[in-house]
Amino acid sequence: MNNTPRANRPHIAFFGVRNAGKSSLINAVTGQDTAIVSDIKGTTTDPVYKAMELLPLGAVVLIDTPGFDDEGELGDLRVRRARQTLNKADAAVLVTDGAAGFGKEDEALIDLFKEKGIPFIIAINKNDLTECPNTSSNCERVYVSAKTGEGVHELKERLARLNLTDDPKRRLVADLVDPGDFTVLVVPIDSAAPKGRLILPQQQVIRDALEAGAAVIVVKESELRETLENLGRKPKIVITDSQAFEKVSAETPSDIALTSFSILFARYKGVLEQSVQGVEAMETVSAGDKILIAEGCTHHRQCDDIGTVKLPRWIRDYTGKNPEFSFVSGSDFPDALTGYKLIVHCGGCMLNNREMRSREERAAKQGAPFTNYGVIIAYTQGILERCTSMFS
Numbered sequence: 001m002n003n004t005p006r007a008n009r010p011h012i013a014f015f016g017v018r019n020a021g022k023s024s025l026i027n028a029v030t031g032q033d034t035a036i037v038s039d040i041k042g043t044t045t046d047p048v049y050k051a052m053e054l055l056p057l058g059a060v061v062l063i064d065t066p067g068f069d070d071e072g073e074l075g076d077l078r079v080r081r082a083r084q085t086l087n088k089a090d091a092a093v094l095v096t097d098g099a100a101g102f103g104k105e106d107e108a109l110i111d112l113f114k115e116k117g118i119p120f121i122i123a124i125n126k127n128d129l130t131e132c133p134n135t136s137s138n139c140e141r142v143y144v145s146a147k148t149g150e151g152v153h154e155l156k157e158r159l160a161r162l163n164l165t166d167d168p169k170r171r172l173v174a175d176l177v178d179p180g181d182f183t184v185l186v187v188p189i190d191s192a193a194p195k196g197r198l199i200l201p202q203q204q205v206i207r208d209a210l211e212a213g214a215a216v217i218v219v220k221e222s223e224l225r226e227t228l229e230n231l232g233r234k235p236k237i238v239i240t241d242s243q244a245f246e247k248v249s250a251e252t253p254s255d256i257a258l259t260s261f262s263i264l265f266a267r268y269k270g271v272l273e274q275s276v277q278g279v280e281a282m283e284t285v286s287a288g289d290k291i292l293i294a295e296g297c298t299h300h301r302q303c304d305d306i307g308t309v310k311l312p313r314w315i316r317d318y319t320g321k322n323p324e325f326s327f328v329s330g331s332d333f334p335d336a337l338t339g340y341k342l343i344v345h346c347g348g349c350m351l352n353n354r355e356m357r358s359r360e361e362r363a364a365k366q367g368a369p370f371t372n373y374g375v376i377i378a379y380t381q382g383i384l385e386r387c388t389s390m391f392s
């Protein structure tokens with residue numbers, strides 16, 4: 001992992017109708033041919049992500065989206081993808097074709113930005129084609145030409161000035177440890193662990209603890225007991241992969257704080273309180289109830305195993321009931337959530353905070369209880385109180 005994780009970067013998405021010049025403008029902003037440009041309508045089929053440094057804002061992700069006016073069966077799917085992008089956009093650029101003028105889709109997009117509280121800039125593109133090129137940019141609109149580069153600098157400056165950085169007070173662990181504290185991380189190295197590296201949540205927790213001046217000791221669960229005995233000093237906190245909760249909670253003396261990576265991530269992404277409330281739905285699960293297990297990424301075997309095999313087993317064991325499980329991963333989190341008895345989401349290390357919160361809010365609006373992998377595992381093992389008591 002050489003770069004700032006994507007989920008930690010503000011996401012700036014470019015929206016607009018087909019052929020407005022969204023892809024061209026992204027390329028002009030990044031100075032690279034990242035996005036495919038074409039005069040054939042509907043060329044951009046899936047959102048395209050481009051990480052870049054946008055000073056003074058810092059590391060950001062720009063997202064190119066398919067045209068909002070796309071049509072036909074495939075077109076509808078593309079519009080759906082563009083709509084999903086609205087759930088993760090920390091800011092939006094509405095790209096319009098200056099020669100074609102403002103259409104009803106543009107108005108609809110502005111309404112959506114306002115409804116979702118997304119700060120936005122309107123980039124009126126193709127200014128090179130206008131008879132008397134407009135230069136009177138104001139606070140909401142910028143006149144640009146992706147072709148000549150005119151106005152692109154101005155657009156970048158405007159984007160960089162948007163106040164997009166997440167609440168700096170929200171930390172993974174840095175606020176739980178003091179300089180010089182010992183932090184013990186329990187990282188199982190089993191067949192499901194990726195070869196030759198640690199996974200993102202582990203890396204991020206290590207980084208955050210180091211930033212706070214704490215010492216980090218990383219062990220497998222088989223080495224935990226001996227490590228705790230020989231440390232010579234009580235660690236401030238033990239953080240484990242939640243799959244190892246049973247062994248780790250048994251071996252960690254009760255006067256040492258204990259939690260899991262996914263619980264730390266639920267807090268970091270702003271959904272911990274809701275997850276602790278949501279898990280209560282476990283008390284009333286009946287046979288046939290629908291439970292949705294949702295994963296933020298699509299490629300992680302360890303998560304896959306825990307999501308599709310272990311979690312259903314733990315839930316069945318705890319409730320003594322046989323609910324009906326369904327599984328989603330990546331961007332495929334459904335819009336319609338009514339009827340779910342419970343939604344169990346991973347820590348979401350690959351999702352930005354806005355997307356995680358939008359998923360939780362969507363569940364709340366539709367009356368579906370929402371919880372988190374670590375929270376539900378701790379709950380089924382009777383240690384949830386212990387694993388969340390350090391968050392005042």
Ligand SMILES: Nc1nc2c(ncn2[C@@H]2O[C@H](COP(=O)(O)OP(=O)(O)O)[C@@H](O)[C@H]2O)c(=O)[nH]1
Nearest residue numbers: 019020021022023024037038039126145146147
């Ligand atoms: N003259 C002119 N043509 C542009 C400009 N921006 C994009 N185009 C052209 O408009 C067409 C559609 O551009 P594209 O970036 O694929 O639009 P998208 O569908 O919104 O992503 C292409 O033929 C581009 O070359 C511009 O600023 N000026």
Ligand SMILES: [Mg+2]
Nearest residue numbers: 022023043044
């Ligand atoms: Mg495009």
